[in-house]
Amino acid sequence: MTLITSNQTPLLGLSLTKLTEWVQQQGQPTYRGKQLYQWIYQKGAKSFADITVFSKQWREKIGDFPIGRSVIHHRSVAPDATVKYLLQLSDGNIIETVGIPTHKRLTVCVSSQVGCPIACDFCATGKGGFTRNLEAHEIIDQALTVQEDFERRVSHIVFMGMGEPLLNSKNVLSAVRSLNQDVGIGQRWITISTVGIRDRIRQLAQHKLQVTLAVSLHASNQRLRESLIPNAKSYPLADLIAECREYVKATKRRISFEYILLTGFNDLPGHAKELAKKLRGFQCHVNLIPYNPISEVDYQRPTQEQIKNFANALEEQNIAVSIRYSRGLEADAACGQLRGSRI
Numbered sequence: 001m002t003l004i005t006s007n008q009t010p011l012l013g014l015s016l017t018k019l020t021e022w023v024q025q026q027g028q029p030t031y032r033g034k035q036l037y038q039w040i041y042q043k044g045a046k047s048f049a050d051i052t053v054f055s056k057q058w059r060e061k062i063g064d065f066p067i068g069r070s071v072i073h074h075r076s077v078a079p080d081a082t083v084k085y086l087l088q089l090s091d092g093n094i095i096e097t098v099g100i101p102t103h104k105r106l107t108v109c110v111s112s113q114v115g116c117p118i119a120c121d122f123c124a125t126g127k128g129g130f131t132r133n134l135e136a137h138e139i140i141d142q143a144l145t146v147q148e149d150f151e152r153r154v155s156h157i158v159f160m161g162m163g164e165p166l167l168n169s170k171n172v173l174s175a176v177r178s179l180n181q182d183v184g185i186g187q188r189w190i191t192i193s194t195v196g197i198r199d200r201i202r203q204l205a206q207h208k209l210q211v212t213l214a215v216s217l218h219a220s221n222q223r224l225r226e227s228l229i230p231n232a233k234s235y236p237l238a239d240l241i242a243e244c245r246e247y248v249k250a251t252k253r254r255i256s257f258e259y260i261l262l263t264g265f266n267d268l269p270g271h272a273k274e275l276a277k278k279l280r281g282f283q284c285h286v287n288l289i290p291y292n293p294i295s296e297v298d299y300q301r302p303t304q305e306q307i308k309n310f311a312n313a314l315e316e317q318n319i320a321v322s323i324r325y326s327r328g329l330e331a332d333a334a335c336g337q338l339r340g341s342r343i
């Protein structure tokens with residue numbers, strides 16, 4: 001007898017053990033579990049019809065039981081070979097995913113929510129509001145889609161697409177498990193980027209993962225941060241930094257602080273000094289992100305010289321710094337430009 005309920009949970013995201021249990025429930029021999037696992041995670045099966053190793057009879061019986069894959073609704077390639085995908089989910093919602101290739105790496109920038117409720121002033125995603133959290137399979141699917149499209153293994157994942165991952169911790173963590181164990185991406189090459197949600201960084205530390213945590217600081221003081229990030233009001237910078245210090249102590253992992261550079265707003269020498277003072281003695285690193293323009297606001301991206309000056313000012317204070325020159329700018333695929341539409 002085939003057990004199919006009306007509320008079918010997709011199979012993508014299940015471990016080998018869980019898939020084996022599932023095939024057994026369907027009255028199939030145990031070894032089918034391993035086959036299903038390989039077809040879902042390695043051979044890109046999008047439906048049971050694709051799994052030709054299964055008997056025609058069983059495939060017809062199982063019908064359209066969901067594996068949990070999305071459909072590529074649109075794909076655009078930037079001159080730097082970054083590819084932006086609009087993926088259509090089973091309920092019709094559209095999310096964005098970005099594939100960023102280099103010689104050695106293939107990084108996928110994944111979304112964790114449809115839209116985002118945080119609404120940072122400089123970010124296109126927040127301007128469109130929030131619809132819902134993504135399910136774990138909808139996150140894993142993004143990595144598989146890019147992997148198949150590039151015909152190359154994904155090496156890195158960054159949760160820097162649409163949404164705030166720590167407002168969807170349960171599904172994000174379950175996706176991280178599967179991306180690591182089933183898709184085969186090393187935990188150290190998975191980065192979760194968060195604006196900082198009270199207690200969630202502390203909770204993340206308890207999972208004892210090897211993933212990298214990136215925290216979007218963007219300002220050197222509370223007043224400035226509040227003007228950019230609405231939820232900074234209820235979760236002050238001092239509390240956020242204190243929670244980050246606890247995280248480093250508990251996990252022994254370095255944190256990466258993201259800092260957007262907005263000309264004349266948060267990129268002056270005084271800001272660098274103020275920031276360095278707050279981060280003194282901290283096992284961390286600051287990743288500067290020159291602002292990527294969006295149409296709704298008129299912040300300016302600093303010049304190359306201004307960017308270098310800010311980086312130097314931090315380095316002089318013994319803070320480790322890197323500059324993120326976002327890829328995919330021309331395809332509106334860069335940090336903060338993802339809005340779930342073609343324009």
Ligand code: SAH
Pocket residue numbers: 120122123124159160161163164165193194195196214215216258259260289290291292293294335336337
């Ligand atoms: N919600 C997560 C992930 C956001 S996207 C977070 O806040 O960290 C990843 C990074 O891009 C964040 O640091 C985000 O603040 C930054 N970002 C958003 N809009 C941007 C823009 N227009 N230009 C440059 N970086 C931007």
